[in-house]
Amino acid sequence: MKRRGKADIRERFGFVVRARREELSLTQEELAARAGVNRTYLSDCERGARNVSLIVIERLAGGLELSLGELFNRV
Amino acid sequence: MKRRGKADIRERFGFVVRARREELSLTQEELAARAGVNRTYLSDCERGARNVSLIVIERLAGGLELSLGELFNRV
């Protein structure tokens, strides 16, 4: 799949994940554990370096205590 | 990445895409063209057979004339 819109969706998504994680005062390790994803992968996601798929998105939303709609409203 | 929650996110997502496409009276071919994805790939997505990632999600949302938030509010 090709890249880029104006501000890359991957970066916007990652930014929102990080902002919400900090809002909850969680470390990356804690969120990764909650969401059941790899710690380094979460780091990549937050930096906009990964094109996350539905299943992981759902898990992250759960770890962040947000519905999918709430999460993407922030994106 | 592992599979399955109660109702699989892939199926729920696909169902919403299809419902919205029909709301717009579009064929799969038309939506696929709008969104810049392959028709058979879209078919797979609607049937919940694909674990779609951010970049494709964004394109589908565009083709469906919905923001990401609006799209996921329906999921």
Next chain:
DNA sequence: ATGTGACTCATAGTCCGTG
């Protein structure tokens, strides 16, 4: 107009480290 199996190739996602 759509569903499906089969396929290639790129990348999603894991796990080990380091400063």
Next chain:
DNA sequence: TCACGGACTATGAGTCACA
């Protein structure tokens, strides 16, 4: 606590012929 790299495996992206 995190960014980043290397190396790996599983799966997503993208296409086709045919039903």
